[in-house]
Amino acid sequence: MRELFQRFGGWLASFFLILVAIWLVGMVLAPNLMTLDYALRPNLPPARIGGPEDSYSLANFAYLANEAVHRTIFFKTVWASALVTLTTFVVCYPIAFWMAQRATRAQLSIALMALIVPFFVNEVLRTLGWYIILAYRGPLNAVLLGLGIIERPVRWQGDLGVLAGMVYAYILFMLLPIYNAIESLEKAQIEAARDLGAPVWRIHWRVVIPHAKAGIATGCVFTFMLAAGSYVAPALLGSPGSRWFTEIIYNWFFEGGDWNRGAAYALVLLALCLLVVLVTLRIFRVNLADVAK
Amino acid sequence: MSHSVELSGIGMSFGTTRAVSDVSFKVEAGEFFSILGPSGCGKTTILRMIAGFIQPTEGRVLIGGRDMKGLGPNQRPTAMIFQSLALFPLMPVWENIAFGLEARGISRAERRRKADELLKLIALEGYGERMPGELSGGQRQRVAIARALAVEPGVLLLDEPLSALDLKLRQHMRAELRALQRRTGVTFIYITHDQSEALAMSDRVAVMSAGLLQQVATPRQLYDDPATPFVARFVGETNAIPGRITAIDGGTATLETGLGALRGRAGPGAQVGGQATLYVRPEALIPGTDDANNLPATIDRVDFEGAFALVHGRFDDGAALAASVPSTRLADAPEPGARASFSFQPRHGVVLADA
Numbered sequence: 001m002r003e004l005f006q007r008f009g010g011w012l013a014s015f016f017l018i019l020v021a022i023w024l025v026g027m028v029l030a031p032n033l034m035t036l037d038y039a040l041r042p043n044l045p046p047a048r049i050g051g052p053e054d055s056y057s058l059a060n061f062a063y064l065a066n067e068a069v070h071r072t073i074f075f076k077t078v079w080a081s082a083l084v085t086l087t088t089f090v091v092c093y094p095i096a097f098w099m100a101q102r103a104t105r106a107q108l109s110i111a112l113m114a115l116i117v118p119f120f121v122n123e124v125l126r127t128l129g130w131y132i133i134l135a136y137r138g139p140l141n142a143v144l145l146g147l148g149i150i151e152r153p154v155r156w157q158g159d160l161g162v163l164a165g166m167v168y169a170y171i172l173f174m175l176l177p178i179y180n181a182i183e184s185l186e187k188a189q190i191e192a193a194r195d196l197g198a199p200v201w202r203i204h205w206r207v208v209i210p211h212a213k214a215g216i217a218t219g220c221v222f223t224f225m226l227a228a229g230s231y232v233a234p235a236l237l238g239s240p241g242s243r244w245f246t247e248i249i250y251n252w253f254f255e256g257g258d259w260n261r262g263a264a265y266a267l268v269l270l271a272l273c274l275l276v277v278l279v280t281l282r283i284f285r286v287n288l289a290d291v292a293k
Numbered sequence: 294m295s296h297s298v299e300l301s302g303i304g305m306s307f308g309t310t311r312a313v314s315d316v317s318f319k320v321e322a323g324e325f326f327s328i329l330g331p332s333g334c335g336k337t338t339i340l341r342m343i344a345g346f347i348q349p350t351e352g353r354v355l356i357g358g359r360d361m362k363g364l365g366p367n368q369r370p371t372a373m374i375f376q377s378l379a380l381f382p383l384m385p386v387w388e389n390i391a392f393g394l395e396a397r398g399i400s401r402a403e404r405r406r407k408a409d410e411l412l413k414l415i416a417l418e419g420y421g422e423r424m425p426g427e428l429s430g431g432q433r434q435r436v437a438i439a440r441a442l443a444v445e446p447g448v449l450l451l452d453e454p455l456s457a458l459d460l461k462l463r464q465h466m467r468a469e470l471r472a473l474q475r476r477t478g479v480t481f482i483y484i485t486h487d488q489s490e491a492l493a494m495s496d497r498v499a500v501m502s503a504g505l506l507q508q509v510a511t512p513r514q515l516y517d518d519p520a521t522p523f524v525a526r527f528v529g530e531t532n533a534i535p536g537r538i539t540a541i542d543g544g545t546a547t548l549e550t551g552l553g554a555l556r557g558r559a560g561p562g563a564q565v566g567g568q569a570t571l572y573v574r575p576e577a578l579i580p581g582t583d584d585a586n587n588l589p590a591t592i593d594r595v596d597f598e599g600a601f602a603l604v605h606g607r608f609d610d611g612a613a614l615a616a617s618v619p620s621t622r623l624a625d626a627p628e629p630g631a632r633a634s635f636s637f638q639p640r641h642g643v644v645l646a647d648a
């Protein structure tokens with residue numbers, strides 16, 4: 001704080017602080033408090049708002065706890081997001097390692113371009129791309145049929161489609177933190193481990209992954225939060241059997257017209273995400289400050 | 294169990310760059326062998342070919358008489374100590390030392406016992422639980438050595454491991470490395486660009502320049518009998534006086550130079566009528582005139598260094614003069630700006646054909 005004032009002088013520093021305060025109060029604290037307020041109140045017609053029935057209760061949360069279908073979808077969203085996170089990690093780790101330790105300068109530029117350029121297109125269109133690829137009469141089924149790998153078209157849309165779409169959508173959020181972490185690992189450490197007789201898996205398990213721990217935790221936290229809060233991929237690539245919890249929240253708000261219940265559902269999802277983040281950080285023994293870097 | 298290392302005609306090209314050409318030598322089992330040369334001479338490439346990090350584009354590497362072709366660094370009886378040491382910063386010291394044993398599937402208790410034994414060997418008992426970052430430069434150095442020795446290598450490869458240390462510590466570590474090598478009997482191959490390091494520690498030294506092997510000899514031979522002009526100039530200080538050989542008689546060559554006829558030992562390649570250079574060490578130059586080999590010169594400056602004074606100037610033919618005069622004979626040292634003459638014994642000069 002003092003450093004801020006020393007560097008920018010009183011006026012500018014105060015201005016920065018006020019901006020941050022406006023952001024925190026106006027964009028983070030106030031909406032969440034309003035959501036909480038909604039969640040605790042019953043859904044009433046406008047005329048009866050403020051009347052005797054309008055009192056705080058946990059009824060909206062209790063509704064979720066007692067509604068078996070919603071509860072199932074909630075837990076499915078949790079473990080499916082975890083699966084998305086794991087799959088994204090498995091896809092990204094080898095690419096990040098190759099980019100950080102093996103690729104030449106030219107290869108690195110090409111790889112980064114190939115990874116970043118698709119992100120110039122917005123998320124809905126990118127997901128629509130997958131929608132076309134995975135369509136029942138789409139190119140993927142055509143190629144697999146043509147090669148004789150499958151005998152009749154596969155319905156990709158559903159759990160597999162959602163997984164593919166999400167892994168693709170969040171690849172950079174996993175890749176870049178891990179790449180950054182592995183890039184700072186001294187090559188000689190890998191060589192030393194090899195020279196001492198360690199096979200490839202042990203070099204990664206004992207030297208590379210511990211070094212990249214903070215980056216891996218960051219990537220996993222990002223990907224999990226984005227996956228759990230995702231709407232486009234399950235909406236476009238899913239099937240009725242692969243509904244995401246965010247879709248139910250959406251329904252309460254915009255189709256059911258019950259903002260109070262929607263707010264309660266949204267808060268439960270938020271609480272869950274925070275819990276997962278904190279537990280993950282504890283497991284990896286990483287501080288929140290390391291992730292912020 | 295220490296191994297010999299034999300390089301036979303090895304060469305290495307990176308694309309169009311020739312890093313090493315046709316190098317052959319044999320390091321005996323249990324020898325302390327140094328490879329000395331300026332940076333970029335190919336010495337690190339040779340070490341990495343012995344370790345197995347790179348495969349030579351031609352020639353063979355034999356360790357303990359076995360051809361190492363196609364074997365990676367984890368399959369060779371070598372262990373390397375890196376210039377940066379490359380300790381694992383997130384493992385405590387004992388796990389660092391025992392890492393090679395862990396990779397060999399040895400039990401935790403046995404690893405711990407072996408690590409403690411090695412910690413004793415490097416005089417760091419009780420440091421096992423510390424992290425590498427908590428150790429001083431010299432201590433980290435010793436841990437790196439212990440980690441390499443833990444896998445009981447037949448050959449220890451050292452890539453300028455002392456270059457990051459300050460002078461006092463470096464000199465201390467030299468003595469320690471030498472003692473450790475004697476105690477363990479492991480073959481050491483030591484890479485350095487620091488000639489005093491190579492001369493002080495090694496049984497034998499290979500001198501490299503621009504990817505070519507110049508000479509393999511004991512430190513004493515390198516200094517007294519350099520085989521090539523490069524070795525004569527690179528190892529120690531020297532005075533170089535160019536000329537043409539007019540006679541060779543019983544191993545003594547007479548060289549016609551801008552300073553008159555000078556006599557010195559005929560080195561390899563010296564031929565009558567050939568262009569050659571006479572090399573003579575600063576400490577072999579004696580102030581004053583003698584019967585033969587008189588070198589008239591002008592003095593620029595005299596640097597007093599304690600045990601001796603270094604006299605700098607130019608010979609009358611333009612070549613640079615460096616002479617060291619013992620402090621006990623400082624009265625003989627000429628004054629700056631003065632004319633002076635130096636002489637030397639023919640057996641202290643060596644005549645080498647110009648490359």
